[in-house]
Amino acid sequence: MFLSSPLWTPFMTLIGEITVLIIIGMFFGAIVVMTIATLSVRNGEFYFPRLMKSGMVLLEGMIKGICKFFGFDDKDLVSFFIRLHNTMNMKTFEETPVKKRAIFLPQCLRAGDCPARLTPEGLVCRRCKRCAIGSEIDAYEAMGYRVFIVPGSTFIKRMVKQYHPEALIGVGCLMEIKEGLELCDRIGLIGMGVVTLKDGCVETVLDWNDLMEIAEIGLGSESASGNT
Numbered sequence: 001m002f003l004s005s006p007l008w009t010p011f012m013t014l015i016g017e018i019t020v021l022i023i024i025g026m027f028f029g030a031i032v033v034m035t036i037a038t039l040s041v042r043n044g045e046f047y048f049p050r051l052m053k054s055g056m057v058l059l060e061g062m063i064k065g066i067c068k069f070f071g072f073d074d075k076d077l078v079s080f081f082i083r084l085h086n087t088m089n090m091k092t093f094e095e096t097p098v099k100k101r102a103i104f105l106p107q108c109l110r111a112g113d114c115p116a117r118l119t120p121e122g123l124v125c126r127r128c129k130r131c132a133i134g135s136e137i138d139a140y141e142a143m144g145y146r147v148f149i150v151p152g153s154t155f156i157k158r159m160v161k162q163y164h165p166e167a168l169i170g171v172g173c174l175m176e177i178k179e180g181l182e183l184c185d186r187i188g189l190i191g192m193g194v195v196t197l198k199d200g201c202v203e204t205v206l207d208w209n210d211l212m213e214i215a216e217i218g219l220g221s222e223s224a225s226g227n228t
Contacts, residue, residue, distance in 0.1 A: 029055060030062040037080055049088050053081075078178050082193045085181045086214070092190050093167050094218030098144035102165040103215065106172050107151045108204040109133055109196070116149070121159065123149040136208055140215060153180065166190060169214055171206060173199045192217075 033055035036047050064074045093101075107123055110116065111130035116123045127134035137147045148159055160168070167190035170180040177193035184191030192214050198205040 026062050029058075037077070040080075040084075049084060053084055053088060075174055078174050079195070082174070082177055082181065082195065086192050089190050089192060090217060093192055093214075096167040096190060096218070098219060100166040101144075102146045102148065102159070102163065102168045103140055103211075104156050104159075104168060104170050105133065105137075105147065105149045106176070106196075106204070107149055108201050109171070109206055110149070110203075112203055118151065121148065122151070122155050125149060131203075132208060136211075139212075143215065143219065145215065153183070156180070157183075160187070160189065167192070169194060169211065171211060172196060173204070 033052055036052055040047050040052070064077065068074065109131065110123070110125075110133055111128075114123075114130060115128055116126050125134050125137055127138075129135075133149065137149075140147050146163060146165065148155070150156055150159070156168075156170070168184065169192045170177055170184075171194045172180065174195050177195055181191045181193050194206070194211045194214060196204045196206045
C-alpha cells in the first residue's frame with residue numbers, strides 16, 4: 001500500500017511545506033494589499049487598482065483577520081473596496097447611455113408610515129411626500145433612469161433579467177453594496193455603489209447628493225453628443 005511506501009513520508013512533508021509557503025505568501029500578499037490601500041487613502045489616489053481589487057477579493061479573509069488583530073475596523077476596508085470598485089468602473093459607466101442604466105433604492109429609505117404597496121417590480125411610490133423618495137425619483141426618471149424601490153437582492157435579479165440594464169447604481173448599507181457589486185461582477189454588469197449614512201431596516205438615511213454625483217456621470221457628454 002502507498003501508506004506503507006517509503007515515499008509516503010517525503011510526500012506528506014512536501015505537502016506540508018507547500019501549505020506553509022502558501023500561507024506565508026497569502027500573509028505577505030495581504031500585507032502588501034493593505035499597505036497599498038493605506039497609501040492610496042492617504043494620498044487620495046488609487047495605486048495599482050486592478051492588483052488591489054483582485055488581492056482584496058482573493059485575500060479578504062486574511063486581510064480582515066489582520067485588521068482585527070491590529071484593532072482596525074474592517075468596515076473601513078469594505079468602504080475602501082467600494083470606492084475602488086466605483087473608480088475602476090467609472091469610465092465604462094460614463095460611456096453607458098442613461099437609457100441603459102437603472103437605479104435600485106432600498107425600501108428602508110421610505111417613511112415608517114409609507115402607504116406604498118409591494119408589486120412584482122418592487123414598491124410603487126405614491127408621492128405622498130412623507131419622505132424624499134418621490135421627488136428624487138421624479139428627478140432621476142426625468143434624466144432617463146429606470147428607478148426601482150426594492151426589498152432585496154431577489155427583486156434586483158428579477159428586474160435585471162426583465163429589463164436588461166447594462167449598468168446600475170445600487171443604494172444600501174455597507175455590506176449590501178459590497179455584495180451587490182460582487183454580484184454585478186459575476187453577471188457582467190457595470191455596478192456603482194452608494195452607501196447610506198445610517199444602517200437599519202426602517203427609515204434609513206441617504207445623502208441624495210452622493211447618488212446624484214454618480215448618476216450624472218457621463219450625462220453632460222452624452223447630451224452634448226446628442227446636440228451635434
